[in-house]
Amino acid sequence: MDRYQYLIVMALCVLVTLPLEFVLNARVYRRPGRLLRTMVPAFGAFVLWDVVAIRLGHWTFSPEYTTGWKVGNIPVEELVFFVVIPLCALLSYEAGSNILRDGWVATLRAGSLGRFLTPAPPSGGAAGATSAPVPAPGTAPTEELV
């Protein structure tokens, strides 16, 4: 198991941030086109740096805690790292934006646990005040797959 340590750390990063996508409705994984167009340049630039740094001996990897699987001179763990870390940043950003813009309650309601929350109260008692509908999870705007 020891040799999977680096990969396990990366898997934990994915697991810990996964609720942001659904519970806080970050919608990062659900915009695959935009995600790909974001990841390619960031991944490319940092992998390039990594290739050079490894070649020049700036850093090395413990053979005990990595799988030994490599692409060229880069351990696959590093390639995973350059996907996972930007993903974590994007998920945090989107979840944070939702909360700043709509508040916690509306954000949670729009998320996957929204169906378990009590429905939005019908206006706060003031006669005539209409409470705008909070979109139900099923009716959220359709995704742009760009």
Add this chain to the structure above:
Amino acid sequence: MPWYTIMTLVAMAAVVALELLVVRSGIFRSPAYWIALGICFLFQIPVDGWLTKLSSPIVIYNSEVFSDIRIFWSSPIEDWGFGFALMTLALSIWVRLGRNDPAGVHGSTPAAERTPEVTGA
């Protein structure tokens, strides 16, 4: 030569310049960006700490190429600049692309504009 230190400073400057002069997503003026960065830095403490812990490191740094300043127990201070550059580059591009994405323009369309009469919570 402290090449990792130099490369980190160059990468940070390059990413900031790219955002301000080319991409212009405006993330540096967006609170959500700083919050995301803060959250990710918080998680970088255990993650990077585990990867670099001196007792049994997973990633081993050549002490000749970095400042040898380690913060939060074991992570080289350069790692934090590295993380800043990686996350800022990704966020800059992501947010810029969002401008063309009608379903996902965040931060620029207040809830009130999209669903009139909703006052938040």
